[in-house]
Amino acid sequence: MDESEPRTEYLSQWTIRHEFGHLLGFKDCYAEFYDARAKVMVNYALDPSNIMCSRLGKVQPQHIALLRAQYYQ
Secondary structure, three states, rough: OOOOOOOOHHHHHHHHHHHHHHOOOOOOEEEEEEEEEOOOOEEHHHHHOOOOOOOOOOEHHHHHHHHHHHOOO
């Protein structure tokens, strides 16, 4: 979460879901770096439909498949 952004209910809920994904073993799928010339952080969502990439993303079928492979035997 960015300190300059207002903390909305949606943003808080998304952050919890995204971070819980890390607890389940899902990796981030975005690139983030500092552009020194422009003096800004740059963030590229590699798959805007994926919850681990974008705030607009959702849980993907591959997430469910990974959980089933790990825990449902």
